[in-house]
Amino acid sequence: MDPRINVINKRLAGVKKIIAVSGGKGGIGKSTFSAVLALTLSKAGYKVGLMDLDFWGPSGHVLLGAQGISPVEDKGIVPPQINGVKFMSIIYYTEDKTLALRRAGFDQAAIELLAVTQWGALDYLIMDMPPGVGDVTLDVIRFMEKVKFCIITTHSKVVMETVKKTLNILKQLKIPIFGVVQNMKEKNLSVEMQIKRLHVPFWGKIDFDAELEGAIGDPKKLLETKFSKNVNKLIHKDSRNHI
Amino acid sequence: MHEWALAEAVVLTAEKVAKEQGLGAIQGITIKLGQLQQIEKNILKFAIREIIQHQRSLFKKAKIRFQNEKAVFKCRNCGRKWNFANAGKLNFKESEAIHFVPEVAHVFMSCPQCKSPDFEIIKGRGIWVDSIVGEKEGPDGSENKCH
Incomplete structure (x- = not known):
């Protein structure tokens, strides 16, 4: 018996809401959205955690400018805080080197981190998921009773096709879908109607922000971007229902 | 004390098995420790003992055994x-x-x-609960050992 599986929900007992940020493809802004959502919620006064579960391409630490920090040991692992956000990532243990990991190992590492991370009391835990619906996503679904998924898409037909598949799997598994966010929106290219036809909530749109790149690595600058202002609108838009 | 988190996982697993199998008392837990993770056996044992002392009735007779796996x-x-x-x-x-x-x-x-x-x-990767042995109370109050 793997004992770690039985302790995951205890580790999350103090967390009110878990939002898994996922999508069908890489490079559509899942990590950026996760990091900025976590920072924006923290700025609004909530207690927030961010877990980077994308072990093949961890980038939360780059977005938040996490350097020279590491978790402390206290009956498990307590994540350090960046701008008020408790941030957990495998990069604390890889020295930011490449991790050549197959799916089975990926799964084991995710279970290990979920079993030993002491989040304490949180209003929100944002999980930055790897692309698609693989082992880690399925484990998050299996082990986390409170999780809701937020799916990131763009208007690209290629991305939308994979997003539809991700949404279908989540619906089949009867997993709550918090909403779909259209990222990098340009002109009048909206996927809102396409998403609504799938009977999935459309959370909102984030405009393409050409200035965003310059803010990466600096949480304060990230909070001043147009991207963050858009995220803030989404949070307040849904305050009556979810956030 | 990262081992504390793993000790909690072991105890919760034993409690879950006891509930599922209807065990009134746990007599033994055998834990396999994989060499790669280099878990401190004595710290883990101490943490398990500390945690189970709050569950005296279920773990009163429990013996914690370890097996090392290369x-x-x-x-x-x-x-x-x-x-x-x-x-x-x-x-x-x-x-x-x-x-x-x-x-x-x-x-x-x-x-x-x-x-x-x-x-x-x-x-030999890490921690594994190899077996949990307990007593099952029969309808007549008799006790049976159960793995």
Whole structure:
């Protein structure tokens, strides 16, 4: 018996809401959205955690400018805080080197981190998921009773096709879908109607922000971007229902 | 005390098994410790004892046993098998990282033959509950041992 599986929900007992940020493809802004959502919620006064579960391409630490920090040991692992956000990532243990990991190992590492991370009391835990619906996503679904998924898409037909598949799997598994966010929106290219036809909530749109790149690595600058202002609108838009 | 988190996992597993199997008392828990994760057995045992003392009725007679499992690796590239003793020297920081997340061994270790980081941890990865033995109360109040 793997004992770690039985302790995951205890580790999350103090967390009110878990939002898994996922999508069908890489490079559509899942990590950026996760990091900025976590920072924006923290700025609004909530207690927030961010877990980077994308072990093949961890980038939360780059977005938040996490350097020279590491978790402390206290009956498990307590994540350090960046701008008020408790941030957990495998990069604390890889020295930011490449991790050549197959799916089975990926799964084991995710279970290990979920079993030993002491989040304490949180209003929100944002999980930055790897692309698609693989082992880690399925484990998050299996082990986390409170999780809701937020799916990131763009208007690209290629991305939308994979997003539809991700949404279908989540619906089949009867997993709550918090909403779909259209990222990098340009002109009048909206996927809102396409998403609504799938009977999935459309959370909102984030405009393409050409200035965003310059803010990466600096949480304060990230909070001043147009991207963050858009995220803030989404949070307040849904305050009556979810956030 | 990272071991404390794992001790909680062991105790919760024993409680879950006791509930599922209708065990009135747990007599023994056998824990397998994989060499790769380098879990401190004495700290883990101490933490388990500390946690179960709050559950006296279920764990009163519980004996905690440990089995050490040597770590064995197999290269997916060239097929070479090797053990932890032949894995090459790890510095303190690397050992610590593997202690927390054994899969990061793929960063710090490689096949001694072809140097590939694509290897399988065949056994001896980390913590495993091998068996839980308890007493099941029969309808007439009799007790039966149960694994």
